[in-house]
Amino acid sequence: MRRPLVAGNWKMHGTRASVAELIRGLRHLALPSSVEVAVMPPCLYINQVIQGLDGKSIAVGAQNCAVEPMQGALTGEVAPSQLADAGCALVLVGHSERRLILGERDELLSRKFAAAQSCGLIPVLCIGETLEQRQAGKTLEVVAGQLGSVIEELGVGAFAQAVVAYEPVWAIGTGLTASPQEAQEVHAAIRAQLAAESADVARGVRILYGGSVKAANAAELFGMPDIDGGLIGGASLNADEFGAICRAAGN
Numbered sequence: 316m317r318r319p320l321v322a323g324n325w326k327m328h329g330t331r332a333s334v335a336e337l338i339r340g341l342r343h344l345a346l347p348s349s350v351e352v353a354v355m356p357p358c359l360y361i362n363q364v365i366q367g368l369d370g371k372s373i374a375v376g377a378q379n380c381a382v383e384p385m386q387g388a389l390t391g392e393v394a395p396s397q398l399a400d401a402g403c404a405l406v407l408v409g410h411s412e413r414r415l416i417l418g419e420r421d422e423l424l425s426r427k428f429a430a431a432q433s434c435g436l437i438p439v440l441c442i443g444e445t446l447e448q449r450q451a452g453k454t455l456e457v458v459a460g461q462l463g464s465v466i467e468e469l470g471v472g473a474f475a476q477a478v479v480a481y482e483p484v485w486a487i488g489t490g491l492t493a494s495p496q497e498a499q500e501v502h503a504a505i506r507a508q509l510a511a512e513s514a515d516v517a518r519g520v521r522i523l524y525g526g527s528v529k530a531a532n533a534a535e536l537f538g539m540p541d542i543d544g545g546l547i548g549g550a551s552l553n554a555d556e557f558g559a560i561c562r563a564a565g566n
């Protein structure tokens with residue numbers, strides 16, 4: 316049985332004051348113990364969040380990491396070893412905003428994935444198609460390519476300690492959500508692709524859905540057999556809304 320995971324990606328939002336307020340809200344939440352909950356603040360605030368959430372069972376993750384595992388001469392980057400040292404448990408790899416705005420490509424992302432794992436972080440590999448790709452009927456092909464490139468580089472065994480997040484780009488921050496059936500079709504294809512290499516890995520890996528998830532639509536999405544939780548953007552900036560999403564994953 317896979318334990319659902321709900322992770323809040325705060326993206327490039329927050330100030331020390333607003334982060335302090337969000338921490339206060341998170342501390343007050345009643346969260347189901349059956350669900351693993353995580354937040355991913357901007358790097359600058361990771362320490363503040365880890366200290367502020369002390370004693371609350373919410374993991375903290377980062378939104379990105381360097382391709383090199385250890386500290387060194389790589390200006391502007393943060394090493395996975397430094398994230399682990401700060402107390403992070405997981406890290407996003409290949410969020411579509413980084414793929415599309417910063418040009419991060421599959422080969423680089425495999426290296427980040429491996430670097431993160433070598434430091435004991437759980438990589439959350441983000442994959443998903445653009446609207447244009449969906450309209451061209453290429454959704455499954457695009458997602459299989461993004462996932463396949465990491466499998467090819469690192470082997471399917473790498474997914475025994477990793478999470479996959481399916482995020483259709485057209486659903487991110489737009490208010491448009493894939494229907495539960497649309498999302499399930501892609502999640503099932505992702506699991507089948509992993510199963511073709513290892514049934515055990517496929518059975519155990521958690522595949523999150525992301526893209527305009529809210530308290531109002533979370534239960535329906537999380538009710539699908541291959542959706543094991545969510546990667547939540549905008550709605551994770553409101554503690555009560557985020558708490559309601561976490562509870563929906565526990566039902």
Ligand SMILES: O=C[C@H](O)COP(=O)(O)O
Binds near residue numbers: 489490547550
């Ligand atoms: O990482 C989170 C996703 O990009 C979803 O963002 P959203 O919930 O604001 O659509």
